[in-house]
Amino acid sequence: MIRAIMKDVIFLSQKAEPATKKDRTIGQDMLDTLTAHADECVGMAANMIGENKAIIVCTLGNRNILMYNPVIIRKTQPFETEEGCLSLTGLRSCTRYKEIEVVYYDEGFRKKKEKFSGWDAQIIQHECDHLAGIII
Numbered sequence: 518m519i520r521a522i523m524k525d526v527i528f529l530s531q532k533a534e535p536a537t538k539k540d541r542t543i544g545q546d547m548l549d550t551l552t553a554h555a556d557e558c559v560g561m562a563a564n565m566i567g568e569n570k571a572i573i574v575c576t577l578g579n580r581n582i583l584m585y586n587p588v589i590i591r592k593t594q595p596f597e598t599e600e601g602c603l604s605l606t607g608l609r610s611c612t613r614y615k616e617i618e619v620v621y622y623d624e625g626f627r628k629k630k631e632k633f634s635g636w637d638a639q640i641i642q643h644e645c646d647h648l649a650g651i652i653i
Contacts, residue, residue: 522550
């Protein structure tokens, strides 16, 4: 189901609760909502649709990837950039890393460890910030 985009900064500033298998419907709603906003958005955290759960979805190349409880365990090569967010107006400065390694649970709640670089890594970092209540 396509959900409305949350713009309440107080809600967006909360740290996400761990996701469980019971939260799979939230993940599907996020995929639907991301697809509906594909022309203006490449990633989304659950709090962006009003759910305080540790779930992100990202458009990486030509596929959407769903991550439950993602944790960045390694990051290298910092750089400064500016990013926008569907929940906020304008651009904001931030530090990102060119390469990251993430541990997460996939759509079947199977544990994965994967490396990402470049634009893909930047998207994941932005969405993981949302899970920590960090608003850029």
